[in-house]
Amino acid sequence: MSYQQLPPPTGLPYLGPPPRQPSKYIHDPLAVALGNASLLGLGYFLIRRWLFGALGLIGTAVLVVLLCSQREPGYEFALIAWGLLQVVHGWFLASRQPLRAANLTKRLVALGVTLLVFAGVAFERYDAHRIDQEAVASRDAGSCDGVRDARAKYNLGHRIGDAPRTTRVETDVAACDRIDVASDRLRTAKASADVAGMQGGFNVLASVLAQPNQEHTVKTALDEFLNGLPVKDPCQTLAISDWLRARTKANNILDQANAAVPRIEPNALLGCGDAQAAAKDWPNARNIYAQLVTRYPHSKQADRARAGMKKADHEILQAKIRAELARVRGLVASGKYCETPAKFSLAPRLRPGVNRAVFTGADDYVSKLPSQWKGTTADNAALVICAGEDSQGPAVRTCQYEGIKGYVGVRSVTFHKIAVPVNVYELRTGRLIKKTTVQISGSACPATISFTTYYGVGSPDPDMDVTPTTATIQEAFRPLVVR
Template structure:
């Protein structure tokens, strides 16, 4: 007897049927020719592919696994065709039916591919939704701190929203971005809702930059959302700083006038400035007129620096600045008086001299000159500054002042009346040694051979303080004299210079 059944005659349809059945990946071609071990190998290969592919991942099945599996199916089909060519079929009545069944069963891997693609798409959607959720959490977390601390988080969240719209425009996550952006804007702009206008400026300025990096369609009306809020914040913050005498208001008003020149907020700038000038002018008559004058000077400079041209406010702001300057110049008188009363005689001299120079027609100019003289006298004789001088002049007592010094001098006096005058240098006079002035017979201005420059003034009864000051040389100390003038006497003041130890 033969060792094995004789092979069946070659049958191409049978080979095709076995090959088609093996392409399903289930090894059914081997099943109909009773090659059970090979069928099991097909099942194992398909199982390995399912383990690698499931659950569905947004990145899909690794390309190497797909290639290897397709190669395996091709080999199984080819080998199945070779085996089926001369092997009799079991389980199925004919090769034609087997071939038709093989074609029908090809729907199994095709359906699997379709289902897997759907699962992978859903996995991708979930991944994108997770990204959206993480961006939302980042916005929420950033909103719990100030803008400076949360800005980096806001920027990362915005980048995530933009990537969803740009890279996956048809995804569910991308379609939800416009609603998320509304929350984003309200979170970033929360300081404005709390009426914390100064803190709202920077976040609102940041929101104005968002349209440059985000899809305009996603933003919609949010594109203009920050504008009016920023204009309001700039105005309110600057107005509060201006009213409180704080710095920074000029930059904010300047930005408002430049960025939103036609806004209602820009139109409120000039009235706010005018009100600040009014307040500063009134404060000149207060407890600290010098500070008020200094504030007016600074205010005038700051107002002139505001860019009011585009908003049509240049002229009115210029008038406010001019009024502040005039008030500062005029207010210097009150400042000088306050300095004099406080005993700050050096500052009073400078202030009053500046006032006299800058206000040639002011009603207080004459008295300011007197106060400047009295303050200079009081620098040498503090007792002279105990009372504020008046504009009174003249008196019944003659006082002659002579100059017995080689220097041109200024004679200043204050008391019941205040004034000053200059005396030319004595041409043939010299300095006296200190030792000579200590002798009992020392008497300056007594040389009949010399012609002493002199001047006679008339003063009232009372104490008058004199100071003689060299006009032609530096490093020389002024001389002083306190004269108690009584009626019935004629007085003489003599100015002379002493020197000792080379001075």
């Protein structure tokens, strides 16, 4: 409302302009302060300060967005400070002119809205705390599913009411995600006894265990791994138990894995030893049986392992003998035994009397030897006698021969023993026990001798061998086979 000044009446004194009437827009500071305390700019809107109201609402919205996205306690303090700033500023704006009468309606509206906002925030903070307690209880029970279910209950209201609290469960969920990765690794590695995979899974569990309050969730994953032992294949179980046995203890709950070894290892050792025996892998079978007897000498499985060791020893010896026999037979058959002597552990020992021998070389003479001196095969002989090319030995007698049938002249012919070099090997050990030359005697100076001429020209060889008999051949070879 405005007034126009009128000229004073004629003849009357001038008294000045009439007094200004108070504006009806003088505001209640308390109502404004209560309205701005809602962080919605309500106090500004009550006094029609639209710009300040919009700025207050926008500022609150920006801080709420930052709080929900960053979830840092600093943004909560920023919101409180922003609200206090609006309360002080609104009070200042409303109190620049004196208030004649309080506006109860505005105060009630402002108070109601502010209380409603505070009640909503308080409820969301309480509910966020309740959900957090559910997550903690699930974590302490080792249930990652429960932790994730609790995290799923958080909504925008909880993030506005207590954003920092909602981040704590995220840490637990992240830990559960890593535990799931470790569990998958352990599950896969356990199925194939992949030691490297198991080590990787335990490394992940150890890193999660280093975080606060994760003992129960890690133990759940560890129990799942241990409860799956033993696996179906005993040899794979043995590989796992060997790794667990060698694992370095860390003085935490993961050391429970080491404690599982005595529970699974005896049966694994016995089963794997039996599996190797069934596959005729006797050396490995014996080694595994021996580990069982050494580590668990008083276990019920140890008696079966001792019997398995005896059988394995027998089979190993038999395999060794078969291999030796096959090697000796091959060398004798190929005529290479003398170049590469080999032993046959079950060959008869040397004894007084006749010791059978396998002969190689000098077939013309060997054929005259008694059959009881000869081993038919390498496994029923005590000796291997290798004979070389025969040559002329010591001279026995020189005789004079006169030519006949037109040949004129006398020739001297010296008769020599037959020298046969021999190497004698003990077949049981493959060692050379005698290297000598057999001297075969025989008849010398026969009544006539024959020789070859070429076109009527020629003469007898001045050195000739004696003519051996079966008896002289046997006599020469007798010292080799008869002790």
